[in-house]
Amino acid sequence: IAGRVNVGKSSLLNRILDEQKAIVTAIPGTTRDVIESTLSIEGVPVRLMDTAGIREVADEVEKIGVQLTEEKLKEADLVLAVLDQSVSLSPEDIQLLEKVKKKTTLLVLNKIDLPSAMNWEKVLKDLPPFPTVRVSALRGEGISRLKKEIVKLVVGGDKFTASSAIAPNVRQAKALRETKKFLENVLRCTTENAPLEIIAFELRNALDSLGEIVGETTPEHVLESIFSNFCIGK
Ligand SMILES: Nc1nc2c(ncn2[C@@H]2O[C@H](COP(=O)(O)OP(=O)(O)OP(=O)(O)O)[C@@H](O)[C@H]2O)c(=O)[nH]1
Ligand SMILES: [Mg+2]
Known part of the structure; x- marks a missing residue:
């Protein structure tokens, strides 16, 4: 401004x-x-x-x-x-x-x-x-x-819609699906008045799977999946 x-x-x-x-x-x-x-x-x-x-x-x-x-x-x-x-x-x-x-x-x-x-x-x-x-x-x-x-x-005038959004690769699509699953758990737990620790646990899981996409969390299995998809060192 x-x-x-x-x-x-x-x-x-x-x-x-x-x-x-x-x-x-x-x-x-x-x-x-x-x-x-x-x-x-x-x-x-x-x-x-x-x-x-x-x-x-x-x-x-x-x-x-x-x-x-x-x-x-x-x-x-x-x-x-x-x-x-x-x-x-x-x-x-x-x-x-x-x-x-x-x-x-x-x-x-x-x-x-x-x-x-x-x-x-x-x-x-x-x-x-x-x-x-x-x-x-x-x-x-x-x-x-x-x-x-x-x-x-x-x-550029293109509105973001859920249907137009695409994940660039299989690993990211999987992480997004997992995030969705954890967030649905969060929603269910909050409506069922589950203990806060459980809700926090599900939220943490959701954040971790989102983090896998942006590279903030790189647990072993992400590295494994990357190495199994790409041939490195040839
Ligand atoms: N009538 C009228 N007055 C406005 C409007 N917008 C801002 N003002 C008045 O204009 C004066 C300056 O507003 P600011 O928002 O501080 O202006 P600024 O561009 O940030 O000023 P600087 O930080 O000094 O560069 C204030 O007295 C505001 O109340 C508006 O839409 N209409
Ligand atoms: Mg100002």
């Missing part, structure tokens, strides 16, 4: 998370550190970063904050470039849009609860053709549309 100071980046983060995570004030330059949060949007894991507002400053702390913003901008898979549509476009806004025009960028016109300062349709025509959403971080308008746009831009 990037933009010049005071456009409502932190308010937007809080609104997307539905939690008061970042400090919001009317004082420009409130955020100095990168504030990171992870959330799931329609099943897609997203790591959101609220950043310090971009401006030329003398204050040393804020300056470092702005440098961090620039670094995160380079790393980001998707940039939410936030503009305040209740005031005119500023040189800093234009600089930012210039900077991100080669990145996957979603333009977020914020503060739509306030009157528009410009004819944005006309302004947008002269800008690079970014997908655009209009929101009010203060009131929550447009946030569900914003979330849909994020998913669309991150996964």
